[in-house]
Amino acid sequence: MALPSTISAARAMAEGLPTQLIHEGVKEYPKPEAVKFTYGTAGVRTKGAILESVCYRIALISALRSKKLGGKTVGLMVTASHNPEEDNGLKAVDARGEMLESSWESHCTAAVNATNADELIAALETLISTAKINLSTPASVVYGHDTRPTCPALCKALASGLAAMGANIIDAGLKTTPQLHYLVKALNTKGTPDAYGEPTEEGYYAKLSAAYISLVSKFPPTSSPLIVDCANGVGAAALIGLKKHIGEQYLLIKAQRTDTKTPGALNSGCGADYVKTNQRLPSGYEKESSLAPGERMCSFDGDADRIVFYYLRGPASQPDSFRLLDGDKIASLAADYIVELVKKAGVELEVGCVQTAYANGSSTKYLQQRVPVTCTPTGVKHLHAAAERYDVGVYFEANGHGTVLFSESAQRTIKEAEPSSPAAEDALSQLSALVELINQTVGDAISDMLLVEVILRSRQWGAEDWDGAYEDLPNKLLKVTVKDRFAFKTEDAERKLISPVGLQAKIDNEVAKYKGARSFVRASGTEDAVRVYAECALAPELDKLATAVARLVQETDV
Ligand SMILES: CC(=O)N[C@H]1[C@@H](OP(=O)(O)O)O[C@H](CO)[C@@H](O)[C@@H]1O
Numbered sequence: 001m002a003l004p005s006t007i008s009a010a011r012a013m014a015e016g017l018p019t020q021l022i023h024e025g026v027k028e029y030p031k032p033e034a035v036k037f038t039y040g041t042a043g044v045r046t047k048g049a050i051l052e053s054v055c056y057r058i059a060l061i062s063a064l065r066s067k068k069l070g071g072k073t074v075g076l077m078v079t080a081s082h083n084p085e086e087d088n089g090l091k092a093v094d095a096r097g098e099m100l101e102s103s104w105e106s107h108c109t110a111a112v113n114a115t116n117a118d119e120l121i122a123a124l125e126t127l128i129s130t131a132k133i134n135l136s137t138p139a140s141v142v143y144g145h146d147t148r149p150t151c152p153a154l155c156k157a158l159a160s161g162l163a164a165m166g167a168n169i170i171d172a173g174l175k176t177t178p179q180l181h182y183l184v185k186a187l188n189t190k191g192t193p194d195a196y197g198e199p200t201e202e203g204y205y206a207k208l209s210a211a212y213i214s215l216v217s218k219f220p221p222t223s224s225p226l227i228v229d230c231a232n233g234v235g236a237a238a239l240i241g242l243k244k245h246i247g248e249q250y251l252l253i254k255a256q257r258t259d260t261k262t263p264g265a266l267n268s269g270c271g272a273d274y275v276k277t278n279q280r281l282p283s284g285y286e287k288e289s290s291l292a293p294g295e296r297m298c299s300f301d302g303d304a305d306r307i308v309f310y311y312l313r314g315p316a317s318q319p320d321s322f323r324l325l326d327g328d329k330i331a332s333l334a335a336d337y338i339v340e341l342v343k344k345a346g347v348e349l350e351v352g353c354v355q356t357a358y359a360n361g362s363s364t365k366y367l368q369q370r371v372p373v374t375c376t377p378t379g380v381k382h383l384h385a386a387a388e389r390y391d392v393g394v395y396f397e398a399n400g401h402g403t404v405l406f407s408e409s410a411q412r413t414i415k416e417a418e419p420s421s422p423a424a425e426d427a428l429s430q431l432s433a434l435v436e437l438i439n440q441t442v443g444d445a446i447s448d449m450l451l452v453e454v455i456l457r458s459r460q461w462g463a464e465d466w467d468g469a470y471e472d473l474p475n476k477l478l479k480v481t482v483k484d485r486f487a488f489k490t491e492d493a494e495r496k497l498i499s500p501v502g503l504q505a506k507i508d509n510e511v512a513k514y515k516g517a518r519s520f521v522r523a524s525g526t527e528d529a530v531r532v533y534a535e536c537a538l539a540p541e542l543d544k545l546a547t548a549v550a551r552l553v554q555e556t557d558v
């Protein structure tokens, strides 16, 4: 029997789903017709204007997720990261601060595509029985959002779904994606021996800055500032927060592209994705000459969970002056540093590295000579899971999304080891501080930025020294629009196509014509397109290879 909406949602929960409230919610936030949503690698992502129904429904599922996890707090983040300002999206965060368990993704997809309230309730009931959820368990959900203009309306829809489920609601407001992940973990560990930190934004800055200062204070300061392109997004606010906790003697940064107010500014001609994809400076910097040769600059993406660094070898006006220090370069810098510390500390810890097929071949070769390297499919959840299998797992996508995970036993080893010398003691204390500095839940532009600064400072290196580790192979990423991207199926961590049948052989044939070449094709998980990656030893041959493979894709798609 339907319950009048005046009856508290909490009471309705005891009897089952709040069906009356869900009917009302579906009416208030109707699903746009003829749209098929997918909960994929990056949650649901599309135009912000059509996402209210998705937010309402995923909120219902989040409350169920919290119940499934015994009432632990789970998270929801409203953001479309590096995508244009009019886009938006919603990502669910699990109780330890990691991505939503993948078996729940299909339930999310079913719920957001239900065409009416009865279908939605049926989808929720399927989830409840499949996952054996006790509806009388309380629920708690924390949510945050980035700077996009559609965020307030989406958060309202989301809060309405949470209220319908009688969940405890924590509105964290404007946050970077990694801050939201941090909050989830901190809320769930508060008051336990594993407390991750104060569950507030200030707590986040306090944790990072204390670790950072303890690591850099014994090294001489670097003379040049780090210039930070904040993509005109939420990272700008986070940098202001961070700077309040770290004095300029420790971290000299110049925050730029911090305009979160001008419509259309977000990610426009700037940000990590623009810089990585175009392999050039944010627009305007060629003219501004505000970046002197050798000076370090970095770019965040729109929700500050990715970072790439770069510098100029010569005048800004010359395109070949630009040198990118991407996720692969960060991974090698971090892996080398940690391997060295582990050796100095005299502890037995296996340091491994996780990449995807998009990692530059030179980086893979460089890393394989030093540490075990795993290749996983694209998407942070895959890299994260593989990194958890090492004592210390360094994972980065080439685009700058990544972090370093220290397993529980590694953390214990570091804490309990008896140093055999003052040098070992110092290495152990540096490792302990790194565990605090590096976001253990997800890739984090701010935490990764601090990590790079620590390493450069400890080595007294500039950008050019860091860049010297290996030379990237010339590479190119193309996007091909096809009729049905799902026809493109892969194996071997996406490095080989198994469908359309015969296409891989043709690609192999093409690749064999070029020196030191590699190319692969896969369907994007976030865009309606197929991506073509190509790299080869000789720069003048690159365009020819990439275009030839893209043409093979187009010819197959008939
Ligand atoms: C080549 C590339 O950069 N792919 C990105 C992109 O995935 P696609 O599945 O390629 O669309 O978005 C993902 C989510 O943000 C990110 O994890 C991944 O690295």
Ligand SMILES: [Mg+2]
Pocket (backbone or CB within 6 Å): 081, 082, 301, 302, 303, 304, 305, 306
């Ligand atoms: Mg992002």
